[in-house]
Structure formats: C-alpha cells, structure tokens
Amino acid sequence: MPRFEPSSTQDEVLFRPIEQPASRNFQLAVVALGSIVLFAVFMYVRQLVRGLAVTGMMQPVTWGFYIISFVFFIGISHAGTLISAILRITQAEWRRPITRMAEVITAIVLAIGGLHPIIDMGRPDRLLNVFLSGRLQSPLLWDVASITAYFAGSTVYLFLPLIPDVALLRERNKKHRWLYDFLSWGWQGTERQWQVLHRAINIMMIVVVPIAVSVHTVISYIFAMTLQAGWHSTIFGPYFVVGAIFSGIAALFVAMIAFRSAFGLQAYLKPVHFQQLGKLLLAMSVLWTYFTFCEYLTGFYGSEPAEMKTLLYKTGGRYAPLFWTMVICNFVVPLALLSHRKLRTIPGILAASIAVLIGMWLERLIIVVPSLENPRMPFLTHLYFPSLTEISLFAGAAALFALGFIVFAKFFPIVSVWEIQEGRALALQETEERVSSYLPDEEVARA
Amino acid sequence: MPRWGMVIDLDRCTGCGACMAACKVENNVQIVSIEESQRGRRMHWLRLLTETSGSYPDTQVRTAPNLCMMCDNPPCTKVCPVHATYLGADNLVGQIYPRCIGCRYCMAACPYSVKVFNWSASPPPPGMESILNPDVSVRPQGVVEKCTFCYHRLQAAKEVARAENRPVRDSDYQPACVEACPADAMVFGDLDDELNLVAQLSKTVRAKRALEHLGTEPKVYFLERRDAQV
Numbered sequence: 007m008p009r010f011e012p013s014s015t016q017d018e019v020l021f022r023p024i025e026q027p028a029s030r031n032f033q034l035a036v037v038a039l040g041s042i043v044l045f046a047v048f049m050y051v052r053q054l055v056r057g058l059a060v061t062g063m064m065q066p067v068t069w070g071f072y073i074i075s076f077v078f079f080i081g082i083s084h085a086g087t088l089i090s091a092i093l094r095i096t097q098a099e100w101r102r103p104i105t106r107m108a109e110v111i112t113a114i115v116l117a118i119g120g121l122h123p124i125i126d127m128g129r130p131d132r133l134l135n136v137f138l139s140g141r142l143q144s145p146l147l148w149d150v151a152s153i154t155a156y157f158a159g160s161t162v163y164l165f166l167p168l169i170p171d172v173a174l175l176r177e178r179n180k181k182h183r184w185l186y187d188f189l190s191w192g193w194q195g196t197e198r199q200w201q202v203l204h205r206a207i208n209i210m211m212i213v214v215v216p217i218a219v220s221v222h223t224v225i226s227y228i229f230a231m232t233l234q235a236g237w238h239s240t241i242f243g244p245y246f247v248v249g250a251i252f253s254g255i256a257a258l259f260v261a262m263i264a265f266r267s268a269f270g271l272q273a274y275l276k277p278v279h280f281q282q283l284g285k286l287l288l289a290m291s292v293l294w295t296y297f298t299f300c301e302y303l304t305g306f307y308g309s310e311p312a313e314m315k316t317l318l319y320k321t322g323g324r325y326a327p328l329f330w331t332m333v334i335c336n337f338v339v340p341l342a343l344l345s346h347r348k349l350r351t352i353p354g355i356l357a358a359s360i361a362v363l364i365g366m367w368l369e370r371l372i373i374v375v376p377s378l379e380n381p382r383m384p385f386l387t388h389l390y391f392p393s394l395t396e397i398s399l400f401a402g403a404a405a406l407f408a409l410g411f412i413v414f415a416k417f418f419p420i421v422s423v424w425e426i427q428e429g430r431a432l433a434l435q436e437t438e439e440r441v442s443s444y445l446p447d448e449e450v451a452r453a
Numbered sequence: 454m455p456r457w458g459m460v461i462d463l464d465r466c467t468g469c470g471a472c473m474a475a476c477k478v479e480n481n482v483q484i485v486s487i488e489e490s491q492r493g494r495r496m497h498w499l500r501l502l503t504e505t506s507g508s509y510p511d512t513q514v515r516t517a518p519n520l521c522m523m524c525d526n527p528p529c530t531k532v533c534p535v536h537a538t539y540l541g542a543d544n545l546v547g548q549i550y551p552r553c554i555g556c557r558y559c560m561a562a563c564p565y566s567v568k569v570f571n572w573s574a575s576p577p578p579p580g581m582e583s584i585l586n587p588d589v590s591v592r593p594q595g596v597v598e599k600c601t602f603c604y605h606r607l608q609a610a611k612e613v614a615r616a617e618n619r620p621v622r623d624s625d626y627q628p629a630c631v632e633a634c635p636a637d638a639m640v641f642g643d644l645d646d647e648l649n650l651v652a653q654l655s656k657t658v659r660a661k662r663a664l665e666h667l668g669t670e671p672k673v674y675f676l677e678r679r680d681a682q683v
Contacts, residue, residue: 128555128595388493
C-alpha cells in the first residue's frame with residue numbers, strides 16, 4: 007500500500023477553473039493578450055524584413071530593449087525553480103500551495119527570455135552557426151549551454167510533480183481526456199511509482215539549484231567579460247543572481263495575488279504564506295542593495311576616469327532620474343512595506359512587488375545602456391531611445407507570459423493538489439517527528 | 454612574415470577627411486540615408502574623431518582618424534560566438550561576413566568603437582553601383598563589419614609575390630587611407646622591420662597607442678601632437 011493516496015473528490019475549488027466552461031473574463035483576457043502578442047509578432051516580422059533599423063539602436067548603443075528584456079525575463083525565471091527547490095530542500099511546509107506557480111513561471115518566462123537574443127540578432131537565419139561553428143570561449147555560448155540546461159531541467163521539474171495531479175484530472179474529467187491520458191504517463195499511484203517520483207523530484211530539486219545559479223551568472227558574464235566601464239566587474243555574477251531571485255519573487259507574488267482573487271484560492275494562499283515569502287523578498291531587497299552599494303562604491307573610490315564617467319552619468323547625469331527611481335523601487339519601498347508585520351499585508355506586498363518589478367527592469371536598463379552611451383574613445387555619441395517596435399515586442403513578451411500562465415491554469419491545477427493533500431495527511435505527523443528529533447532525547451531530559 | 458602596422462602623425466593630420474572618403478569608396482562601405490545617418494547609423498570603417506577644446510575665439514579642434522586598431526590581443530575576437538571575427542595568420546583581425554550572426558557582441562566589446570553594423574541594406578545611391586570595388590564583397594543587412602587594413606590589397610600583393618617566387622615585402626601594399634593622405638600623416642608597413650619608417654616611428658617618444666592601459670596591444674600608433682606633450 008502506498009503511504010497515501012490523493013483523492014480526486016477533495017479540494018474541489020482547485021479543479022473548478024479547469025472544468026468549468028471558460029468564463030467571460032477568461033475569454034476577454036485571452037483575446038486582449040492574444041492581440042498584443044499578435045501585434046508583437048507582426049512587428050517582429052516587419053523587423054525581419056526591414057532589418058534592425060526599425061529599432062532605436064545605433065552606434066555606439068548597439069544593445070537596447072531586447073537585451074534588457076533578455077536579462078530581465080531570465081531573471082524572473084529564477085522565481086520559480088530556485089525558490090521552489092530551496093523551499094523543498096529546506097522542507098518548508100508552507101511551500102505546498104506555492105511551488106507549482108513558481109515552477110510554471112520559470113518554464114514560461116525562460117522560453118520567452120531565451121527568444122530575446124534571437125530577436126536581437128541581425129541574422130536570425132544564421133542561428134545554427136552557433137552550433138556549426140560555435141566558439142566555446144564566447145560567453146554567449148556559455149549562455150546557450152546553461153539556458154538550454156535550465157530549460158530542460160525546469161520543465162522536467164515542473165512536469166514531475168504534475169503527474170499525480172494529471173492522473174487525478176484523468177479520473178475526474180470528460181474533457182481533454184486524451185491530453186491527461188497522455189501526460190499522466192501511465193501513472194497508477196503504485197507504491198513503486200510514488201517511490202520513483204519522490205526520488206526523481208529529490209534529484210531534480212538538487213540539480214536545478216546549481217543550474218539556476220549558473221544561468222544568471224553566465225548572463226552577467228556577457229557584460230563582465232568585456233572591458234567596458236560599468237560592466238567589467240567581478241561582482242556581476244552574484245549581483246545578477248541576487249537581482250534575478252529578487253525580481254523572481256516579486257513576479258511570483260503578483261501571480262499568486264492575481265490567481266488568488268481570480269480563482270478564489272483564499273483558503274489555500276493564506277496571509278501566512280505571504281508573510282513568509284514576504285520576508286524572503288525583504289531579505290533579497292537588502293542583499294541587492296548591499297551588492298549595488300559594493301559595486302558603486304568600488305568604482306567611485308578607485309575613480310578610474312572611464313569608470314567614473316559612466317558612474318556619474320548613471321547617478322547624476324541623464325540616467326539619474328531612472329537610477330534613483332530604481333533605488334526607491336528596489337530598496338526604499340520594499341523596506342518600508344515589508345519590514346513591519348502590519349504593513350506586510352497582501353495589498354502592501356502587491357505594491358512592493360510591482361515596485362520591485364519596475365525597479366529591477368530599470369536596473370537592467372541602467373546596466374546595459376549607459377555603459378554603451380559612454381564609449382572610451384571621444385566618439386560622437388547618440389542617445390538611445392526605444393522605437394515602437396522594441397516597445398511592442400516588450401509588451402508582447404509580457405503578454406505572452408500572462409497568456410501562457412492563464413492557458414496553463416485552464417488545463418492544470420495552479421496549486422499542487424496532491425501536495426496539499428499529502429501535507430494534510432502526512433506532514434503534520436512528519437513535522438512533529440522531525441521537530442522532536444531536534445530536541446534532546448527524553449531519557450536525557452529526565453536524567 | 455611582416456607584422457603590418459600603421460603610424461599616424463597627429464601633427465601632420467589636417468583633418469581633411471581624405472582617408473575617410475578613400476576608405477568608404479575602396480571598401481564599398483554602405484552609404485546610408487540622411488535620416489539613418491541622423492539616427493547615428495552612418496557607416497565608416499575609418500572615421501575622424503574630433504575633439505574641440507577652449508572657447509571661442511580660442512577654439513582648438515583636434516582630429517584623429519579612428520580605425521580598427523588590429524589589436525594583438527583583441528577584445529572583440531574573444532567574445533564572438535561563431536568565430537566570425539578572428540585574429541588571422543597575418544596578425545590582422547578579420548571578419549567573416551557570411552558567418553556573422555549579427556549579435557553585435559564584438560561591437561559591445563570593442564573599446565575603440567570601430568566596428569559598424571548594417572542596420573539596414575539600402576541600395577547604393579544612383580550612379581554608385583558602377584564604382585563599387587569588385588575586390589571587396591558587399592555586405593548584407595544584419596552583419597558587423599570593420600576596417601581590414603584593405604586586406605584585399607594584401608591578397609593581391611601576396612599573389613604577385615607568389616608569382617615572383619618571393620616573400621611579401623613590406624613595400625608591396627598600402628591601405629587606401631594611407632595612400633590617400635595628402636599630408637603624409639599616415640605611414641604603413643612592417644612593424645618588425647627595423648629599417649622601415651613605420652617601425653622606427655613606432656618606437657619614438659611621441660608614439661602612443663590608444664587606450665594602451667587596456668592591454669589590447671594595438672598595431673596602430675599615434676604620434677602625439679607636440680603641443681600636447683608639454
């Protein structure tokens with residue numbers, strides 16, 4: 007007998023969005039998001055025909071919105087796998103309603119982020135050259151390798167814990183039976199299958215952590231490996247990883263709050279979950295601020311002319327309004343809203359998360375563009391401003407993310423049903439045993 | 454094998470722009486529209502950098518040609534994902550247009566900002582088709598290009614040398630910019646040949662290389678203006 011058997015008749019509310027006919031709001035959202043995506047596709051095709059001249063990029067600012075989006079979206083993807091893996095590894099019991107959403111974010115956003123370097127390419131038709139004549143010495147190849155590994159790892163990591171839920175859907179559903187039949191992969195819920203599943207999840211949760219860390223480290227290396235002022239910095243690897251987790255948690259919060267109200271999941275996503283994860287967001291905010299401080303102080307104190315020019319350009323020049331908005335969004339707002347229990351409410355967390363998302367996007371902008379606008383040679387420089395194409399492709403990417411998420415939610419439970427039920431059935435006892443194992447043995451206490 | 458290099462005497466440079474024009478025509482560098490040019494997308498393999506100092510009427514304008522420095526330790530070739538830019542056998546930094554994927558990483562990595570990108574492909578203005586140089590391939594939209602020290606001229610020189618059964622000599626070839634300079638401000642040749650003017654000039658006190666502290670080891674030297682030495 008397996009230790010526990012998930013039931014397809016409990017937790018009705020989690021199945022409801024899948025089984026009910028599509029609501030009017032859902033249809034409206036799909037149409038609205040779909041049209042934004044379609045418009046972006048149109049603009050991209052136009053770019054394919056006319057060349058990158060349709061963007062706002064030029065000499066010397068040869069990287070703009072696309073590379074910013076690339077770094078930003080891949081950063082968001084760290085929400086998922088990394089947070090879910092860390093919470094599983096540390097056996098944080100409050101993870102149960104959160105992990106699925108986190109994993110979905112990763113899979114979708116990673117696919118979108120990974121497209122951006124291709125969108126940015128002058129010759130996307132030569133994409134295969136990366137494999138045919140790739141140079142492993144180039145940081146871009148490191149990116150290709152680690153993003154591919156991360157995408158493979160995180161989709162597996164999303165799929166594995168989904169299997170028992172798909173099996174529940176197969177039991178319940180008349181709709182899309184073939185889909186659930188196929189995706190449940192012959193799941194019968196035997197003891198052996200549970201063992202294998204748990205083992206596989208345990209392996210994957212360890213494996214994805216170093217891959218996730220490598221992904222954003224390697225993305226930072228694209229910049230750090232050049233000699234450009236403002237980029238050539240040893241701190242960039244960890245700085246990018248911290249920023250990625252930071253923006254990832256913020257995106258996770260936005261998704262949690264949106265689905266909580268749309269699907270009526272108040273009973274599953276309780277204030278306590280927001281409280282706990284809110285502390286993590288606060289910690290990342292402080293960590294991000296510390297890294298930013300280290301990065302800028304080192305540049306300022308050494309005051310190498312080229313470095314100083316870029317630094318002053320960011321903090322006091324053309325980018326000053328954006329720079330200080332970033333500091334407010336990433337440090338002041340989260341610190342104010344999250345450090346006190348009274349303010350760490352759901353509206354407070356939502357406000358902080360949106361601020362962090364804006365702030366982290368600005369951070370990517372402030373890393374990419376000002377360094378390019380300040381070349382070392384006395385070059386007649388131009389100022390970068392994105393074109394309609396770049397803006398609509400960014401909007402398209404964001405819309406595609408939302409669309410992917412709601413379509414996923416239409417087919418699969420957005421909260422892991424079996425993990426909630428497992429928590430109900432086993433976790434209480436297990437946790438009690440675990441906690442008592444931390445304490446001195448009873449004989450010792452008596453003696 | 455000669456180590457091709459260039460010395461540019463900034464005291465002799467008058468800022469006339471003949472090098473720029475010669476380069477543009479010699480290498481079939483795309484002529485972009487006025488609007489594109491105003492957007493910062495004008496294309497030059499060699500451009501004149503101008504620096505203005507002082508205030509009117511004591512304004513000083515200094516000019517210096519900016520072209521590929523042909524670094525011995527090039528930051529651009531290190532980052533290329535597809536081996537489209539590379540340090541070749543002639544110690545020159547090459548660019549393979551049919552392989553370039555247009556990621557512009559080399560442009561971001563080049564501290565001298567000498568690489569240019571084909572943002573769009575506009576046909577040459579009327580009449581210009583007929584003067585395209587048949588020795589230099591025309592680049593398609595979406596690839597990066599840059600100064601090659603007129604590599605096609607070196608190839609021609611190599612063929613002559615092979616026919617005459619001798620190694621390529623230092624005096625066999627000159628890039629178009631050097632040839633065009635009316636002030637004789639640009640000198641080109643083998644940096645390793647002690648008897649050569651380039652080698653001698655490159656070892657004088659006035660000889661400086663741009664952003665030398667970055668360790669890129671450029672093969673283009675600038676002879677500082679004498680008034681700048683004080």
